[in-house]
Amino acid sequence: MRLSSAGVKRFYNPVRLNFTEWGNWETSILEAVGNRKALLMTYPQAEASGGLFSNLRAVLGDDKMLWVACPELPDVNEHRGMHRRVRNFVRDRDDIVIVAVGGGSVIDLAKVMSLARSQVDFEDIFTERIAAGKHIDRLSHVPVVAVPTTAGTGSEVTPWAAVWDTQSKKKWSVQGRSLWPERAILDPSLSASCPREVTRNSALDALSHSFEAIWNVNHNPVSDVLAVAAAKGVLRHLPTVIAQDPRDGGDDEKALLLARTGLSVASLRAGLAFSNTETALAHAISYRITIEQGVKHGAACSFSLPRVLRLALEQADPTRDALFQEIFSDFMTADKLAGRRPREPYEYLEHFLNEDAGVSTALEDYGISGEVEFQERIRQALWHRRGRNFLLAAHLKR
Ligand SMILES: [Fe+2]
Numbered sequence: 001m002r003l004s005s006a007g008v009k010r011f012y013n014p015v016r017l018n019f020t021e022w023g024n025w026e027t028s029i030l031e032a033v034g035n036r037k038a039l040l041m042t043y044p045q046a047e048a049s050g051g052l053f054s055n056l057r058a059v060l061g062d063d064k065m066l067w068v069a070c071p072e073l074p075d076v077n078e079h080r081g082m083h084r085r086v087r088n089f090v091r092d093r094d095d096i097v098i099v100a101v102g103g104g105s106v107i108d109l110a111k112v113m114s115l116a117r118s119q120v121d122f123e124d125i126f127t128e129r130i131a132a133g134k135h136i137d138r139l140s141h142v143p144v145v146a147v148p149t150t151a152g153t154g155s156e157v158t159p160w161a162a163v164w165d166t167q168s169k170k171k172w173s174v175q176g177r178s179l180w181p182e183r184a185i186l187d188p189s190l191s192a193s194c195p196r197e198v199t200r201n202s203a204l205d206a207l208s209h210s211f212e213a214i215w216n217v218n219h220n221p222v223s224d225v226l227a228v229a230a231a232k233g234v235l236r237h238l239p240t241v242i243a244q245d246p247r248d249g250g251d252d253e254k255a256l257l258l259a260r261t262g263l264s265v266a267s268l269r270a271g272l273a274f275s276n277t278e279t280a281l282a283h284a285i286s287y288r289i290t291i292e293q294g295v296k297h298g299a300a301c302s303f304s305l306p307r308v309l310r311l312a313l314e315q316a317d318p319t320r321d322a323l324f325q326e327i328f329s330d331f332m333t334a335d336k337l338a339g340r341r342p343r344e345p346y347e348y349l350e351h352f353l354n355e356d357a358g359v360s361t362a363l364e365d366y367g368i369s370g371e372v373e374f375q376e377r378i379r380q381a382l383w384h385r386r387g388r389n390f391l392l393a394a395h396l397k398r
Helices: 025-033 051-060 076-090 104-117 122-130 196-214 221-243 253-277 281-293 305-315 318-327 329-337 345-356 371-381 393-397
Strands: 016-019 037-042 065-069 096-102 144-148 160-165 170-175 183-186
Touching (some): 025 051, 025 144, 037 076, 051 096, 076 104, 076 122, 104 122, 104 160, 183 253, 196 253, 196 281, 196 305, 196 318, 221 253, 221 318, 221 345, 281 305, 281 371, 305 318, 318 345
Parallel strands (some): 016 183, 037 096, 096 144, 144 183
Antiparallel strands (some): 160 170
16 A cells, blocks of 8 residues: 555644743743753843843842843844854853743744854854755754743744844745744733834734634644634734723723733734744735835734735635634624624725724835735745745746
8 A cells, every 4th residue: 555645734833831820930931941051032121121131130040141132133144243152152061041032033033043052153054054945953952942022923832033134135034843942931921011013013923924824835724723713812802902001091901911811822823823834925025025114024914914815715715715704703793783794804804904903004105006016026925935835826826
């Protein structure tokens, strides 16, 4: 009998998860570090802002910790110097763990820096693996404990990282087994002080991850369930988090707490979903917009979602259509109960982005002159590694 794995769908994620009740994350970090020394990577303002940094210092102790400040948008040209510094700290030691506390860019940077354990120089890692698009599977690496302070990136449960070169306007996706974090520690309280724009962009990134996992050639039954729940979570909780932020006049503390927790869970579910599917067309469209227009990742990868959803619904398979109907079922029910005509899923999505999330979906706001140029952007994006994951990529490229 001839055996074939064609058509077999798999789900795999090795990251251990700790969920901590509001404010109890320090104990989990201590437990995760154990007897090892910690290399703490976090955002540059952490030391000045006191609280988080002081708490970590108190928890870990100075003799057990080296602190590395991560730049706001890590650039490959800064990776080189940081790699040398990290390598000096981790060289010939197997009792080190990197603790990455921050948003997606901090966790992504920590994953790349974790390769400093390897004997391979950064230049070789960059030219032979990262820039060449090869998987990073067998490089020895320092374990990473990821502690996200935003709800959206999903990087804490994925085996990839983004590397940007702002000078030559390029972006690479690094991926491979060596990049799975050892553990993720999730505590919604860590995102409580996020500025409104960061909260919104992070949540939109998670929304985009969930849609991209569904219209994806790599979808599987587990990623589908996670993606639908994630999308529903963002649609439900982001408006409350925005409305109840006390810095903008919100005063319902309980509703805010529940909604922030809901966004954290949605972000995690989206991360788990796309940890197995990768992203797809909307992300492939976004990279040029972020590099050329400076648009934040969350807005850049979500403004196109209604248009891509319409494309997917017009031509994709009925199982995908049913999942999108499920995501917007509450909106449809509300319209029916109010005696209004239920709208198409992409219409609800566009309304949500414009009115609830406050993000424009107008092409000209992203440096795109109109529908003709947008179609050209789609054609270009379909040749991108991520664009090829779009369910209709093969059909549209014909
Ligand atoms: Fe993303």
